[in-house]
Amino acid sequence: MGLNKTIVRNMSRIEARKLGLALLVGCCIVILTYFVSMSETTVDQQLSVAYRVGTVEVVDGKISLQKPERLRKAEGGHGNTAEEKVHRTNFSAISPITAKEEKRESEKPKDEEILPPKREAERSQTMKPQVVEPICDFSDPRTEFCEMKGDVRIHGKSSSVVFVSPHQRSNEWKIVPYVRKQMGNVEKVSVRTASSPGGVPECTINRSVPAIVFALGGFTGNYYHDFTDVLLPLFLTARQFDGEVQFLITNIQVWWLHKYDPIIKRLTRYEFVDLDDSNQVLCHPHVMVGLRFHNDLTIQPTRAPNGYSMLDFTAFLRSAYSLQKAHAISLREHPDRKPRLLLVARNGTRRFTNVPEIVQMAEGLNYEVVRADADFGDVAGFAGVVNSCDVIMGVHGAGLTNLVFLPTNAVLIQIVPCCELEGMATHTFGFPSMGAGLNYLEYNISVEESTLSEKYPREHPVFTDPQSLHKQGWFKMGKIYLVKQNVKLDVNRFRPFLVRAMDLLGR
Numbered sequence: 441m442g443l444n445k446t447i448v449r450n451m452s453r454i455e456a457r458k459l460g461l462a463l464l465v466g467c468c469i470v471i472l473t474y475f476v477s478m479s480e481t482t483v484d485q486q487l488s489v490a491y492r493v494g495t496v497e498v499v500d501g502k503i504s505l506q507k508p509e510r511l512r513k514a515e516g517g518h519g520n521t522a523e524e525k526v527h528r529t530n531f532s533a534i535s536p537i538t539a540k541e542e543k544r545e546s547e548k549p550k551d552e553e554i555l556p557p558k559r560e561a562e563r564s565q566t567m568k569p570q571v572v573e574p575i576c577d578f579s580d581p582r583t584e585f586c587e588m589k590g591d592v593r594i595h596g597k598s599s600s601v602v603f604v605s606p607h608q609r610s611n612e613w614k615i616v617p618y619v620r621k622q623m624g625n626v627e628k629v630s631v632r633t634a635s636s637p638g639g640v641p642e643c644t645i646n647r648s649v650p651a652i653v654f655a656l657g658g659f660t661g662n663y664y665h666d667f668t669d670v671l672l673p674l675f676l677t678a679r680q681f682d683g684e685v686q687f688l689i690t691n692i693q694v695w696w697l698h699k700y701d702p703i704i705k706r707l708t709r710y711e712f713v714d715l716d717d718s719n720q721v722l723c724h725p726h727v728m729v730g731l732r733f734h735n736d737l738t739i740q741p742t743r744a745p746n747g748y749s750m751l752d753f754t755a756f757l758r759s760a761y762s763l764q765k766a767h768a769i770s771l772r773e774h775p776d777r778k779p780r781l782l783l784v785a786r787n788g789t790r791r792f793t794n795v796p797e798i799v800q801m802a803e804g805l806n807y808e809v810v811r812a813d814a815d816f817g818d819v820a821g822f823a824g825v826v827n828s829c830d831v832i833m834g835v836h837g838a839g840l841t842n843l844v845f846l847p848t849n850a851v852l853i854q855i856v857p858c859c860e861l862e863g864m865a866t867h868t869f870g871f872p873s874m875g876a877g878l879n880y881l882e883y884n885i886s887v888e889e890s891t892l893s894e895k896y897p898r899e900h901p902v903f904t905d906p907q908s909l910h911k912q913g914w915f916k917m918g919k920i921y922l923v924k925q926n927v928k929l930d931v932n933r934f935r936p937f938l939v940r941a942m943d944l945l946g947r
């Protein structure tokens with residue numbers, strides 16, 4: 441185990457060095473591989489879209505974002521206007537799932553929730569039986585997904601999937617099997633239909649289980665992207681088969697699969713196939729190309745197989761990593777116990793400069809403080825630490841992805857650096873934590889709490905016109921706000937958030 445870990449870490453280091461790749465900004469975005477073939481512009485656009493920077497639209501001169509439901513309630517406001525704004529503002533390709541939508545879903549009658557949602561194809565077939573069943577769904581702005589049942593033949597080396605069916609006309613699509621379909625560095629897979637087997641290669645290996653074709657690479661190697669781009673979409677696509685499914689992987693990175701072994705092993709009982717390197721013609725009775733995706737670290741149960749929700753995903757992760765704690769501490773039942781507060785300190789960028797002061801204040805409020813820097817190499821170890829806690833606080837960054845290991849009802853406090861990063865922050869961790877049954881609090885730091893105030897005069901556009909920097913794209917924005925900025929938390933201003941977290945644990 442220890443050796444494995446070392447290998448995994450060394451591998452990532454070696455790959456990063458070998459490819460001479462830049463350290464990117466963002467949620468500590470160390471993008472390890474596959475950037476060589478992408479121009480900086482493409483990556484920049486992808487990141488801007490991913491984090492809604494530069495592309496975030498401005499409504500009434502203000503960045504449009506949805507406030508955490510809890511804060512809205514606390515302020516006694518009607519959330520609706522804010523939500524409607526989010527809907528009207530088309531955040532380029534990504535539309536955020538709102539708390540309202542989630543509520544609507546949970547209000548649906550129980551049986552409707554449990555029934556697997558009818559696929560578009562099934563609906564159109566019941567209406568017009570003559571229509572050729574579409575096998576690929578291109579309606580989602582983020583992902584392309586094809587599903588075929590019957591005679592499906594896959595040839596890895598030529599990246600081609602052929603569906604032989606008398607009900608299909610000849611057709612061909614090029615699919616990016618990664619949930620960012622604009623991603624230029626992910627090799628496309630050809631999905632073709634043929635009405636007869638003539639000219640289609642014979643199967644050299646017949647399998648009886650379904651297969652999922654998907655790509656690694658992309659932004660994987662960054663902890664946040666590992667979860668939002670692959671692990672959650674993979675859960676959404678594969679979990680329904682209860683292990684009886686095989687993964688056919690392009691852009692394979694074996695170290696990555698080892699790193700998340702407990703998750704992968706729970707999703708499939710079969711060896712993965714390095715598809716780029718396979719010269720066999722693999723035949724499966726049911727093949728999916730691409731992964732299902734709803735939104736970042738978010739599941740919309742009405743669209744999910746078996747009505748899965750984020751709660752199912754987090755329960756699944758707890759089981760995969762043998763995490764004991766399903767619910768955060770109830771201070772009503774145990775008023776004598778101290779809740780555990782995980783302070784994600786961060787070691788590099790966006791770190792707290794006054795950790796001892798924060799720890800002292802929190803201990804004064806009767807928290808047991810656990811100080812840790814997210815150890816991205818040791819997923820299982822860190823997952824255990826996170827799961828043992830009731831509250832997690834940290835500056836916006838990939839470490840907060842660990843929210844997926846928190847027990848339900850725990851509290852996530854995201855500390856949002858300056859300036860106007862709230863939309864991005866809420867999208868990356870706010871909505872996901874609410875979906876996962878956590879309480880979410882968001883603390884916007886003031887300019888005085890930002891170490892940028894030591895580097896730039898107050899009248900500098902960095903403070904007076906953040907949008908002018910945001911508009912220049914992810915790299916330029918990030919170089920200042922995400923790389924140069926540390927946080928000197930004003931403990932007096934912050935204290936009420938820890939008090940509120942304590943209240944939430946007492947409900």
Ligand SMILES: *[C@@H]1O[C@H](CO)[C@@H](O)[C@H](O)[C@H]1NC(C)=O
Binds near residue numbers: 530532
């Ligand atoms: C939102 O943007 C996408 C991508 O630019 C576009 O296809 C879609 O039609 C837009 N939706 C609305 C409601 O404007």
Ligand SMILES: *[C@@H]1O[C@H](CO)[C@@H](O)[C@H](O)[C@H]1NC(C)=O
Binds near residue numbers: 644645646
């Ligand atoms: C795979 O199955 C097909 C259809 O049943 C059969 O024709 C073919 O011979 C099988 N190929 C192998 C390698 O078993």
Ligand SMILES: *[C@@H]1O[C@H](CO)[C@@H](O)[C@H](O)[C@H]1NC(C)=O
Binds near residue numbers: 787813815
């Ligand atoms: C944090 O940085 C210090 C000094 O740079 C280093 O010794 C330590 O190992 C780092 N901790 C983690 C968890 O990376």
Ligand SMILES: *[C@@H]1O[C@H](CO)[C@@H](O)[C@H](O)[C@H]1NC(C)=O
Binds near residue numbers: 507862883884
């Ligand atoms: C954080 O900033 C946003 C955007 O300015 C604002 O809407 C929100 O109320 C702020 N949150 C808190 C807790 O001050």
